[in-house]
Amino acid sequence: MPKITYIDNSGNSKTVNVSSGLSVMEGAIQNNIPGIDADCGGSMACATCHVYVQERWLGKLNKSEDGEQDMLDMAFKPKKNSRLSCQILVSEEIDGLVVTTPEKQT
Amino acid sequence: MIKTDAVIIGAGPTGLFAVHQLGVNGLSAEVIDNLDKAGGQCIELYPDKPIYDIPAIPECNGEELTKNLLEQIKPFKPKFHFNERVQELKEDKGIWVVKTNKGNSFTTPNVIIAGGVGSFEPRKLPLKELEKFEGRDVFYSVSNKEKLKNKKIAIFGGGDSALDWALELSKDSKITLIHRRNEFRGSSRTLHELEKLKKEGKISIKTLFQIKSINEGEKLNSIILENDEGKKESVEVDTILAFFGLIMKLGPIAEWGLNIDKKAIPVNTENFETNKKGIFAVGDICTYPGKLRLILSGFHEAALASVACFKRARPNEKYKFQFTTSSKEIQERLGVSKKKE
DSSP: OOOOEEEEETSSSSEEEOOOBHHHHHHHHTTTTTTTTOTSSSSSSSSOSEEEHHHHTTTTSSOOHHHHHHHTTTTOOOOOOOOEEGOOBOOGGGGGGGEOOOSSOO | OEEEEEEEEOSSSHHHHHHHHHHHHHEEEEEOSSSTTTTTTHHOOOOTTTEBTTTTSSEEEEEHHHHHHHHHHHGOOOOOEOOOEEEEEEETTTTEEETTTTTTTEESSSEEEEEEEEEEEEEEEEEEEEGGGGGGTTSSSSSSGGGGGSSSEEEEOOOHHHHHHHHHHHHTTTEEEEEEESSOOOOOHHHHHHHHHHHHSSEEEESSSEEEEEEEEESSEEEEEEEEOOOOEEOOSSSSEEOOOEEEEEEGGGGGSSHHHHHHHBOOOTTTTOTTEEEEGGGGEEEEEEOOOOOOHHHHHHHHHHHHOOOOOHHHSSOOOOTTOOOHHHHHHOOOOOOOO
């Protein structure tokens, strides 16, 4: 099962197994990873599952849609490597992915 | 003081259908919502996105769903209190007293919380220092544009609201439009107009920039912007407008003594009552083993909660389960009963 590492704002890291086919957001919710709220439940409508993707993984992920970028405009301190974790699909190809959660999700 | 059989907090699809189910059982309802209209998340988050999982409706969008629900509950003449937030919930001898931020009070045996993920509030700029200027020099919506004349205004955002206000306010003020990307989201007419005003020097556009800090004295003097490469720029402004959409906050609900588990309210699945007698939670805001955050689940939850509401509102009457297809009583309530020939 692919491993995903979530690092929080103060540097604490947690690595969990997430089944292929789930989103990085769902992986966080199922494993009680703090720092990801996912208020809208994954419908790309709230930007509260915002994460920063470790640079070396950026090119390996599925591209973000316009709608995702529109939502990221509203996220707290978005950066170039910002993504909505509900839109990153877990697969064997991204086994080892590292994401950092922002200071807050508002 | 308004007396009613049930107060419903939240006018989203679940709250609206709760009106229907209470109405079918002969109960009155007052609906309170922080937004200015019915629809909740359906209207705020996805008015034009398609929904495919409403039973017997192959496809509709949030706006249509809301319109149809409002039509369906018309016979029950629910009273709506929009732009109003429930602030306080207190018990007085088995009766709930509900108070809003506008000073309205309700007494009722039943409160149905259909509050989605909480109330919608504007997302704010990520600088704490700006809080003290809110409502004076920093705004997240425009209520009086007359006050925004002859100003130096920074507008943050890349969507319709930011663009529309940039165009409108550029007539009388100096505008700097700041957005974290190069792409703006607006109609081609709006974008064309923006380009024109930029060429005429009426709007200055700073893309790939975000706010870093502010210079303040008594008033706001200037803001410092920074881009991804760490390049900083100072812009002279006396007013800031930011349009980052809305976020849902649990707000006062957290202070009513209800059990809360990860921003949701645990309920039993028999009648969706919370840990407080007479307070029910339905829709996205409730949680129980197996909970799915679907609109259809909210409808089911509202139906069962309304039965429990009946028992509390009419303790001396026996609850009768009836079908809308055959019950004359319900059809009278719906205003569809056929008169005898």
